[in-house]
Amino acid sequence: MALRVVQWATGGVGAAAVRATLEHPDLELVGCRVYSGDKAGRDVGHIIGGDRLGVTATDSIDEILALDADAVVYTPLMANPDEVAALLRSGKNVVTPVGWLYPSERSGAALRAAALEGGATLHGTGIAPGGMSEKFPLMLSAMSTGVTFVRAEEFSDLRTYQAPNVLRHVMGFGGPPEQALTGPMQKMLDAGFIQAVRMCVDQLGFAAEPRVRSAQEVAVATTTIDSPIGLIEAGQVAARRFRWEALVEGDVVVQVAVNWLMGEENLDPAWTFGFEGQRYEMEVRGNPDFTVSVKGFQSEHGDQGPESGVVGTAAHCVNSVPAVCAAPPGIATYLDLPMISGKAAPRFRPPLVAPD
Known part of the structure; x- marks a missing residue:
């Protein structure tokens, strides 16, 4: 049945x-x-x-x-x-x-x-959190011993994300930096990503400090950028980064991060995705060290149809x-x-x- x-x-x-x-x-x-x-x-x-x-x-x-x-x-x-x-x-x-x-x-x-x-x-x-941020890094860690560091990081072009109200009013794109940095997004993301970090800490057996450290940054447009919310003008938020870290005596042992950009051009600071482009990237340091990139969940700008990550x-x-x-x-x-x-x-x- x-x-x-x-x-x-x-x-x-x-x-x-x-x-x-x-x-x-x-x-x-x-x-x-x-x-x-x-x-x-x-x-x-x-x-x-x-x-x-x-x-x-x-x-x-x-x-x-x-x-x-x-x-x-x-x-x-x-x-x-x-x-x-x-x-x-x-x-x-x-x-x-x-x-x-x-x-x-x-x-x-x-x-x-x-x-x-x-x-x-x-x-x-x-997917992130909920897969790439904790489940799959933990699975990959089975192929290393003496693990000292695990990282899960997202690199996504949000010009493919067709939810303009969320982008502007929740995620803070297209507004002033101070508004984005004090807006609701950090708190909203904390709930899931801190759990992802703690799952990795507990399962790997790190003696990490109870508090998970979080940080956020923004990049602004240097000229007009077209986006799902319309034109983002110079000085307005056009990229965001968030990071969560668990520490053992000052050393970062688990790091989860997201990088959300409205393209790679005309940003200050001049952030990019790097030569690998959009991806989810998972890194394990131990014996051996290795990095795995997963591509295909982020649609390319201009693609039609549902966002692959959705x-x-x-x-x-x-x-x-x-x-x-x-x-x-x-x-x-x-x-x-x-x-x-x-x-x-x-x-x-x-x-x-x-x-x-």
């Missing part, structure tokens, strides 16, 4: 998660929660620009809670812990890219209690559903789950055999 899945929110990640659920041989889409009155009552296939699926979207949380479903792929822009708790208490497993990658006992206590009450499991995943985020969530549904109730991190993989495209799968 296929696992019955509800999609919560149909933005970029949500729409990609619907498509991923439809492609997964072990999952069935049975419901969808939307925020817009214009989407409520419509077929989910039409909402994501496809054919009719026979699943009607609703803006009623009560309808979703009452639905017979095994799991919810929860992908709003911002997490609401009360919503997640209600889903868990209703007996629905929750997989999400917006939090709870590696919560502390204190920060996860309420949701852990809700999960135990409902006999359900909560799992935080994604699709990857959705796929990581959807492919995790069977393992999360099989896990004991509570909060499950990557450290608690078996290896998760994608599934073959339908035309490459064995034919279905009808039961006797």
Whole structure:
């Protein structure tokens, strides 16, 4: 029997998660929660620009809670812990890219209690954080001994990110530097990336200081730059860097960083992606030292279609559903789950055999 899945929110990640659920041989889409009155009552296939699926979207949380479903792929822009708790208490497993990658006992206590009450499991995943920032560096570290340093770093051109309101009003692009540096982005990113650093610290066994050090920088345009939010004028923010570090007696042992640029030209300071271009880069220092670059999750400027990283985020969530549904109730991190993989495209799968 296929696992019955509800999609919560149909933005970029949500729409990609619907498509991923439809492609997964072990999952069935049975419901969808939307925020817009214009989407409520419509077929989910039409909402994501496809054919009719026979699943009607609703803006009623009560309808979703009452639905017979095994799991919810929860992908709003911002997490609401009360919503997640209600889903868990209703007996629905929750997989999400917006939090709870590696919560502390204190920060996860309420949701852990809700999960135990409902006999359900909560799992935080994604791409960065949620994969490239901690899961994959830890996997790679298995090929080195005497590890002294682990780094995970993103290099992305945000001219491909088609979310102008988020870019301007949340991420601080196109405004004055002082506004970006005092805006909400650092605090919003801290929640996930600090958990990513702590997961690496704990799993690798570093005697790191309890506090994770964070820092941010901005670069401004030196002349007009075209972008998804329109023209960024000289002196306005056109690139951002964030960094999180764990230290042992002053030595950085784990570092996670992001570099978000509106292209590589006309920036002050003159930041670039380097000769390798856009990528996720993971470094392990030990015996031996090595660096791994992963390309393909960042679309190139001018490409049409969904941002590859958005699709990857959705796929990581959807492919995790069977393992999360099989896990004991509570909060499950990557450290608690078996290896998760994608599934073959339908035309490459064995034919279905009808039961006797």
